[in-house]
Amino acid sequence: MDTMDVKGQASVEYLLLALVFLIIIGTVSVPLIGNTIINSEDVSHSSDASAAINSIANAVGVVYSNGPGAVRTINVYFSRGGTLDYNSANSTIEMPVNLTSTGTNKVIDANVPIAVNFNGTNPVSNTTNYNATVTWPVGTSNIIYVALTPS
Numbered sequence: 747m748d749t750m751d752v753k754g755q756a757s758v759e760y761l762l763l764a765l766v767f768l769i770i771i772g773t774v775s776v777p778l779i780g781n782t783i784i785n786s787e788d789v790s791h792s793s794d795a796s797a798a799i800n801s802i803a804n805a806v807g808v809v810y811s812n813g814p815g816a817v818r819t820i821n822v823y824f825s826r827g828g829t830l831d832y833n834s835a836n837s838t839i840e841m842p843v844n845l846t847s848t849g850t851n852k853v854i855d856a857n858v859p860i861a862v863n864f865n866g867t868n869p870v871s872n873t874t875n876y877n878a879t880v881t882w883p884v885g886t887s888n889i890i891y892v893a894l895t896p897s
Contacts, residue, residue: 787846791826794826795824798824803857813882814884819880822875827873832858832861832863832864862892870894877897879892
């Protein structure tokens, strides 16, 4: 066998080894990348819900500190649908967010100083911006109303 054949065989073996290595890397990394994308979407949706709920809770706090007759309107963004609720046991505004990666719900919440009643568009059904009008009507002492309308 001459040296050209030996060098050619070595080159082919290195190419086949590189190909096997790339196939192994591809079969491992592609599923990991898919899971990473799904997990990052879950984090993004949870973060959007948290920002919206905390903004509403802050508006409730401002209206509460201003007293009956106070009104405040803010704009919030929900990237996933859900239902906003007031949990009287914890004095929190809550919204479950569906996590695609696990198929479970994560409850996002924020504390409020007074009972809250949601009216208007609830559950949040669209991925969009909403105007949240927070009102403490004169004559009511223990409840603040939040109305959500798509903006």
